[in-house]
Amino acid sequence: MDSVFKALADPTRRLLLDRLREHNGQTLRELCERLDMARQSATQHLDILVRANLVTVVRRGRERFHYLNPVPIQEIDERWISGFDKPRLQMISAIKNQAEEYAMTTETVPNYVYVTYIRANAEHVWKALTDADLTARYWGHSNVSDWQPGSAWEHQRVDGSGIADVVGQVVEAEPPTRLVMTFEDPANPESSAEPSVVTFVVEPHQDIVRLTVTHEKLANAQAFADISDGWPAVLANLKSLLETGEVLPQAPWEMSRVDA
Template identity: 50%
Template sequence: MTAKETISFVYVTYIQSTPEKVFEAITRPDLARRYWGHENVSDWKPGSRWEHIRANDDRTVELVGKVVEVTPPKRLVMTWTNASQEADPDSYSRVTFDIEEYEDMVRLTVAHDDLLAGGGMAKGVSKGWPLVLSSLKSFLETGRALDVFAKPKAA
C-alpha cells in the first residue's frame, strides 16, 4: 500500500484588530457569513462537529469536520472535508488558526495541511484562503468585506 502524498499551505496576514475580534469572526456564524459567505457552525468544544454552511437560501452544508483544539482567542484547530466525503477518513485535512497579538494588531496564521497533493481540495483552498483572509481583514478593519464569490474578468 502506498502512502498518500500530502501538501500544506500556510497563510499569514496582519489585521488591525484584537485577537478576540478575529477569533469571533472565525467562530460566530453571523460574522463569518458577512466576510466568507458561509457560516461556521459548532459549539466549538474539542471533539464537536463543525459545519461550513453556505449563507444563501438553500443553506447547503459544504464542509464538515471535528474541532480538535480550542484556546480562545489564540488558537483553533479543526479537521476539514467536503460534506460529500465525510465517510472517507482519507479525505480529511486539518486547518489551524493561530492568532497572536503583534504590537497594536493581530498576526493571523492559517495552516491548512494533510491535503491530498493534486486533489480538488488542495486546488480549491490554494485559491480560496487568500481571498477569504483578505475579506476577513477588510471586514475587521473597515466593516466592508470583499465579494468572495467574485470571478476573474475575461481577458
Template identity: 65%
Template sequence: MDKVFKALADDTRRRLLDRLHEDNGQTLGELCERIAMTRQSVTQHLAVLEAANLISTVRRGREKLHYLNPVPLHEIQERWIDKFERPRLSVLGALKRRAEEAMTDKPSFVYVTYVASTPEKVWEALTDPDLTAAYWGGRNISDWRPGSRWEHVCTDGPGDAVVVGEVVESEPPTRLVTTWVDPRNEGREDMCSRVTYDIAPYEDIVRLTVTHEDLWDEGALSDISNGWPAVLSNLKSLLETGRAMPQEPWLMPNR
C-alpha cells in the same frame, strides 16, 4: 517590501528559499544539512526571512517546520515585473508543482496574513456566524468547545452545510483546530482533513496563520490553495475597512 529586498539580497537566504521550494516544511536540522554554515548562522538567516514574511513556521510536536510563503514575491511581481511587461510569474504554477509532489504527513498548505486588528476580533471573525457570512459566503456554526460539531452553512441556496467537522482544540483568542470534511463523506477518515488557525498578536496587528493538512488528493490541495487566499483577503478587508470586498474574490477566474 524593504525587508523583502534586504532578505533576498543575501545569497545564503536565497539558497534557503530554494531548499524550501524543493522540499517545503523542513526543520532547522534538515536545512543545515545542505548549507555549509553553523546552526546559529542559519537560524539568524531564517529569522530575517521570517521577518520579511518570506517564510512561515509551524510547530509539530518538538519540531519547528519552515515553509516558503510566496505572497511577498507575488507582490514584488505585481509592482516591479508585470508593469515592465516581463513574463508573468504564475502563482498557480507554483501551486501546481506543489500539488504534483508526493503527499507527506507534513502540513499540506500554510498561509500567513497580517491584519490590523486584535486577536479577539480575528477570533470573532472566524467563529461568529454573522461575520463569517459577511466575508466567507457561509455561516460557521458551533459552540466552539473541544469535541463539539461545527458546520459551514451556505448563505445562498437551501441552507445546507457544505463543510462539517469537529472542534479539536479551542483556545480563544489565539488557537482553533478543527477537522474538515464534505458532509457527503462524513465518517470517512481518508476524506477528512484538519485546519489550524493560529492568531498571534504583535502590538497593533495580528499574524493569522492557517494550516490545512491531511488533504486526501491533489485536487483538494488545488482547491484550498485557491480558496484560502481569497477568504482570508476578504476577512482582512472586513476587519480593516468595516466591509468585505464588493465581489466574492473566490469566484474570480484564474488566468
C-alpha cells in the same frame, strides 16, 4: 519591499528558500542537516527571511516549523514582472503550473500556510472566525458550532437551506489564540481519505495581530490548488471587514487567476 529584495540577494538565503520549496515545513535541525550549515548561521539567515515575511514560523510544542510565505513573491511579480510582458509570462506560468501539478501527483502534497496581518485585537479575530453571522458576511457561509474540543462544526450556506458544504470536528480550541479543526466534504461520506486539518493561530502585537492559517493533510494536488485560491480570498475579506467594517465590494473568490 526593500527587505524582500535584500533577503533574496544572498545566495544562502535563496538556497534555504529552495530547500523549503522542495520540502515545506522543516525544523531548524532538518534545514541544517540538508545544507550542512551551522545552526547559528542558519538561524541568522532564517531571521532575515522571517523579517522579510518570506518565511513563516509555526510553533508546535517545542518544535518550530518553517514554511514558505508566497505573498511577498506575488507582490514582486505584480509590481515588477507582470506588467512588462504579461501574455508571454502567463503562457510560461501556465506551462510551469502544469509541470508542478504533475509533479505533485507523484509526490506528497505539501501543507499550505498563509500569513496576514490585521489591525484588530485577538478577541475580534477569534469572533470573526467562530461567529456564524460574521463568517456569513465575509465567507459567504456560516460557521456553526459551540467550538468546544470534540464538537462538530458545519460550514452552512446562507440561503436558508441549512446545507453544509464543509463539515468537521473541533480538535483544539484555545480562545482567542488557537483553533484547530478538520475539513471534510459531506457529499462524499464514504471516502476513505483522511480529512484535512486547518489550524488558525492568532498572535497579538500591540494594535495588530498576525493570523497564520495552516491547511494540512490535503488529499491531492487539486485540493492544494483549490485552497491556494480560496484562503487568500477569504482572509482578504475578513481583514477588510475587521479593519473597515465592510467586506470587499466584490467577492474575491469569484476572480479567476487570469483576472487576478
